Amino acid sequence: MRKTVTSPLALAASVAVAGLVLAGCGAQEPAAQGTENPSATQNSSSGAATVDQNALLATNEHLAQELGEAYVQGWIQEGQLNVSVTSDDALKTVEDAGAVGHLTQFSSDELRAGISQIMAWQATQPTQLRTSIHAYTLNPNTGGITLAVDPAQRDAVETALAEDKPAGQIPLDFTDSAGPASPAPATVGTPSG
Numbered sequence: 001m002r003k004t005v006t007s008p009l010a011l012a013a014s015v016a017v018a019g020l021v022l023a024g025c026g027a028q029e030p031a032a033q034g035t036e037n038p039s040a041t042q043n044s045s046s047g048a049a050t051v052d053q054n055a056l057l058a059t060n061e062h063l064a065q066e067l068g069e070a071y072v073q074g075w076i077q078e079g080q081l082n083v084s085v086t087s088d089d090a091l092k093t094v095e096d097a098g099a100v101g102h103l104t105q106f107s108s109d110e111l112r113a114g115i116s117q118i119m120a121w122q123a124t125q126p127t128q129l130r131t132s133i134h135a136y137t138l139n140p141n142t143g144g145i146t147l148a149v150d151p152a153q154r155d156a157v158e159t160a161l162a163e164d165k166p167a168g169q170i171p172l173d174f175t176d177s178a179g180p181a182s183p184a185p186a187t188v189g190t191p192s193g
Contacts, residue, residue, distance in 0.1 A: 104143030144171030
């Protein structure tokens with residue numbers, strides 16, 4: 001199966017979809033895609049399909065190494081491995097491995113650089129804007145970046161980013177944030193006594 005993300009309409013259709021989160025942060029699963037997993041096996045006791053996630057993760061790791069810079073990101077959705085890539089040759093390799101391929105315009109390095117550019121831009125903004133973006137994630141459905149934003153400042157953030165374009169042509173979409181992440185208290189995990 002092949003999915004190509006290229007139009008602003010695709011961006012608008014996927015605004016409600018959360019992307020994968022950068023390493024070290026929590027993750028939200030993207031919207032469902034309705035494809036069956038060829039790696040699924042039948043559970044003899046219940047008849048329900050189960051997914052060998054370890055096999056999917058191993059396939060993802062193999063594809064990441066094999067594809068190098070053409071690999072953007074991988075995720076499991078409805079029991080199927082999905083992989084975003086930046087070239088048609090890489091897309092064929094992904095599909096030959098039994099995964100769902102997604103052709104995107106920007107590489108992982110370009111997307112991460114876009115996040116860095118947004119962060120640098122954010123640091124120069126007035127306090128209300130500067131403190132309103134709480135998380136940055138790669139969005140597998142748009143091939144862009146999803147920003148978790150304070151709902152009270154969302155319109156202002158969207159307008160300012162649209163005017164200044166710190167990430168260039170990388171598609172941006174937005175989701176409401178419940179607030180910035182906070183560190184766990186020092187007592188978490190500390191044995192008592």
